Each structure stands twice: as C-alpha cells, then as structure tokens.
Amino acid sequence: MDERLRISGAAPARECVVGLPAAEEPSAAWSICGRNQKGNQLMHDRKGPIRKISVAFPVIGETEKRYVADCLDSSWISSIGKYLSRFEEAFAEFCEVKHAITTNNGTTAIHLALVALGIGPGDEVIVPTLTFVATANAVRYCGATPVLVDCDEETLNIDVRAIESKITARTRAIIPVHLYGHPADMDSILELVKKYNLHVIEDAAEAHGAKYRARTVGSIGTCATFSFYGNKIVTTGEGGMVTTNDDELAAKLRLYRGQGMDPNRRYWHPVIGYNYRMTNIAAAIGCAQLERVDEALARRKRLASWYSSELSQIPGLVLPVQKDYAEHVYWMYTVLLPECSAETRDLVREFLESRGVETRPVFYPMHLLPPYEENPARYPKATQISIRGLNLPTHELLTEADVAHVSEQLDSAIRSVRLSLCA
Numbered sequence: 001m002d003e004r005l006r007i008s009g010a011a012p013a014r015e016c017v018v019g020l021p022a023a024e025e026p027s028a029a030w031s032i033c034g035r036n037q038k039g040n041q042l043m044h045d046r047k048g049p050i051r052k053i054s055v056a057f058p059v060i061g062e063t064e065k066r067y068v069a070d071c072l073d074s075s076w077i078s079s080i081g082k083y084l085s086r087f088e089e090a091f092a093e094f095c096e097v098k099h100a101i102t103t104n105n106g107t108t109a110i111h112l113a114l115v116a117l118g119i120g121p122g123d124e125v126i127v128p129t130l131t132f133v134a135t136a137n138a139v140r141y142c143g144a145t146p147v148l149v150d151c152d153e154e155t156l157n158i159d160v161r162a163i164e165s166k167i168t169a170r171t172r173a174i175i176p177v178h179l180y181g182h183p184a185d186m187d188s189i190l191e192l193v194k195k196y197n198l199h200v201i202e203d204a205a206e207a208h209g210a211k212y213r214a215r216t217v218g219s220i221g222t223c224a225t226f227s228f229y230g231n232k233i234v235t236t237g238e239g240g241m242v243t244t245n246d247d248e249l250a251a252k253l254r255l256y257r258g259q260g261m262d263p264n265r266r267y268w269h270p271v272i273g274y275n276y277r278m279t280n281i282a283a284a285i286g287c288a289q290l291e292r293v294d295e296a297l298a299r300r301k302r303l304a305s306w307y308s309s310e311l312s313q314i315p316g317l318v319l320p321v322q323k324d325y326a327e328h329v330y331w332m333y334t335v336l337l338p339e340c341s342a343e344t345r346d347l348v349r350e351f352l353e354s355r356g357v358e359t360r361p362v363f364y365p366m367h368l369l370p371p372y373e374e375n376p377a378r379y380p381k382a383t384q385i386s387i388r389g390l391n392l393p394t395h396e397l398l399t400e401a402d403v404a405h406v407s408e409q410l411d412s413a414i415r416s417v418r419l420s421l422c423a
C-alpha cells in the first residue's frame with residue numbers, strides 16, 4: 001500500500017467507480033492526498049480513497065537519486081559541477097548538434113536565444129498562435145512583437161502556408177513549435193528563412209527526440225530550445241536547453257546566460273546578461289533521464305498505438321496524425337472531440353474527472369489571451385482546435401489496461417454528454 005495512505009490509516013485505493021450516473025459521482029468532494037509510484041494520484045472522495053489517472057507523471061529512478069546524492073555529498077550544488085558538462089554533451093549527442101547550453105527553464109532558453117540573436121525593440125518574430133504562452137512572452141521580454149499565425153488542422157502546428165503573408169521588413173525570426181511532440185513542417189519554413197534572410201528558433205520544449213525527415217528536432221533551425229519541466233519527456237524538475245551548430249552563437253548564449261561575464265576576465269561584463277544557469281543538481285537528474293530516454297520514447301509510442309486502436313471506433317473523434325515526414329514522440333496524446341462547444345468539452349472533462357481520469361484542454365491560442373488579443377475570426381483553425389482539443393493521460397507508466405479504461409470512459413463521456421444535451 002502507498003506509504004501516505006498507510007500513515008493516514010486509510011483503506012487501500014479502490015479502482016475508479018465505473019458506470020454510475022453523473023449525479024451520484026463524488027467529484028465535488030474529492031481532494032488530492034498524494035501520488036503513488038505508478039503515476040496515479042490518490043484522491044479521497046466521500047467513500048474513501050480513489051485512484052486517479054494523471055495526465056502526466058515524471059519517472060524518477062534510482063540513478064537520478066544516486067546522481068543527486070552525489071551532488072549533495074560533493075557540495076557541488078550550484079551552477080558548477082561535472083553533471084552540467086556531462087548533460088550538455090549527452091544532450092548535444094542526443095540532438096546530433098555541436099552545442100547544447102543548459103538554462104534554468106524552457107522560457108529562459110527561448111529568451112536567451114532571442115537575445116543572443118540580437119532580436120530587440122522594433123523587431124517582429126513569427127510565432128504560432130496555438131502554443132504555450134512562453135513562446136510569445138519570450139518575444140515580448142525582448143521588446144519585440146510576436147506576429148501570430150494560425151495552425152494546421154491536422155498537426156496543430158504552425159500553418160506554413162500562412163507564414164509568408166505575415167513577413168514584413170521588420171521580421172527577424174520564426175519560432176515554429178513542435179506542438180505536443182509532432183514536428184512542424186520544417187522544409188517549408190527553411191525555404192522562407194532563406195528567401196527572407198531570417199533566423200529560425202525551433203521551440204522543441206515538448207518534442208525531445210522527435211524527428212523531421214530523419215533529423216532530430218533541435219538540429220534543424222539556427223538554434224532550438226527545450227524545456228525540462230516535470231511533465232516533459234526528459235525532466236530536470238525545472239530546466240531548459242538551447243542547441244545549435246553555430247560556434248559563435250553558442251559562445252554568445254553562454255555569455256548572456258552567465259550574467260554576461262567575460263569567460264576570461266572575472267567580474268568583467270561587456271554586455272547586460274542574465275542569470276539563466278541550471279544547477280548541477282538539475283543536470284544530474286537530466287543525465288540520469290537521458291540514460292533511459294530511448295526506453296521512455298518507446299513507451300510513449302506504444303502508448304499512442306494502444307490509444308489509437310482503442311479510440312478509432314468513436315464516431316467523430318479525431319485522433320492525432322503522424323505525417324510521413326514526422327516521427328511523433330507523443331508528449332501528449334491529443335484528440336479533437338466531435339464538433340462541440342467549449343462548454344460541452346468541459347462537460348466531457350468533468351465526466352472523465354468524476355471517473356478518475358485527469359485531462360487537459362489544448363492551450364488557449366495567443367489571440368484569445370488579453371496580452372495578445374486579436375479577432376478570433378483571423379485564426380479560425382486554432383480557435384476551433386482550442387475548443388475541441390483534449391489531452392488524455394500520456395505518461396510512461398500507463399498500462400494497456402489504463403488506456404482501455406480511459407478510452408472506455410471517454411466513449412461514455414461523449415455519449416452521456418450528447419444525451420444530456422439532447423434531453
């Protein structure tokens with residue numbers, strides 16, 4: 001039994017209650033009481049503890065613990081230490097690039113890349129409207145303007161056909177995001193980059209190990225950025241990375257990351273830099289994670305194939321695609337619900353929640369958020385996808401039985417919500 005439950009003297013967690021009418025479900029009375037080692041949150045309802053399948057779960061093993069203990073024992077706990085160079089070297093090899101520069105999170109990685117590329121006030125940077133807010137925020141941190149582009153309805157990535165009309169004399173860079181683990185269509189982007197002499201920063205926060213025409217993401221653009229937040233495929237708790245093949249850019253990235261201090265002259269700061277350094281402790285976790293990344297990626301692919309076979313029979317449900325140029329890593333298994341409103345999507349989520357299945361909606365597109373607000377009619381596909389999109393539990397510890405359970409509950413949720421709307 002899970003330690004926390006034993007300490008509290010509660011009964012063992014029972015399986016989710018299946019098949020009760022919504023009115024009898026106890027969701028309102030739930031409270032989280034912990035997480036077990038199988039990636040399930042343990043919840044309390046009125047009748048006692050209940051299992052909940054989490055949307056994401058970090059897998060932390062004995063190697064991670066050993067490496068972290070080594071940092072603590074050796075006292076190398078800040079941003080100097082052997083695990084930092086080891087993690088950078090291993091990650092560069094993983095992405096097939098010359099340089100990998102650690103940062104303290106994925107947002108600072110994007111900001112650092114923009115700063116090192118000299119992007120600032122008056123510049124425009126093209127970003128997909130359907131992304132996590134960090135992509136657009138990092139552009140604003142530089143005083144530059146994010147210019148939004150609608151998404152492709154199949155891959156959910158930036159619609160490459162819509163980019164060129166957004167390029168102006170002020171455009172300096174494009175940031176394609178490999179959303180939810182599926183690579184963006186890089187060839188079309190690289191053509192534009194060449195034609196208009198732009199930089200391309202791949203935002204690969206969600207796509208560790210994904211491939212575009214057999215090239216690992218992170219090795220295709222001028223540079224690329226990654227996040228190692230706790231829900232990512234490779235995690236360091238909080239953390240980030242910038243990868244590049246450009247020696248000069250790599251040197252600038254290191255300079256700006258470390259307060260702009262000249263590497264050959266202590267306390268001499270020729271530029272205004274930042275403290276965006278990763279700790280040796282975070283890098284130690286990253287080293288351990290990278291040692292088993294192939295297994296992590298294989299498990300996610302297997303999980304996606306289970307979902308795809310379980311869900312293929314649900315009428316109107318749109319499953320994630322994998323284009324012929326892509327190797328998807330399924331950071332999230334994202335489905336589009338049959339035509340619905342945001343309220344209906346929320347009812348489906350509530351139903352699933354009441355059956356112990358955690359989900360996440362797709363991100364709000366930037367054009368719907370107050371700092372970036374624009375007319376939704378200009379971005380019809382992203383607007384629709386943000387209404388219909390649903391991320392199902394996607395992590396390495398889910399079993400085939402878990403996937404069958406989630407799929408069955410999703411089927412029931414769609415039916416039940418449809419019935420209640422017709423009544």
Ligand SMILES: Cc1ncc(COP(=O)(O)O)c(C=O)c1O
Nearest residue numbers: 105106107132134205227228229
């Ligand atoms: C697409 C994308 N870009 C950037 C980030 C920012 O990364 P972090 O949370 O590590 O700052 C995230 C985080 O989830 C993300 O999903």
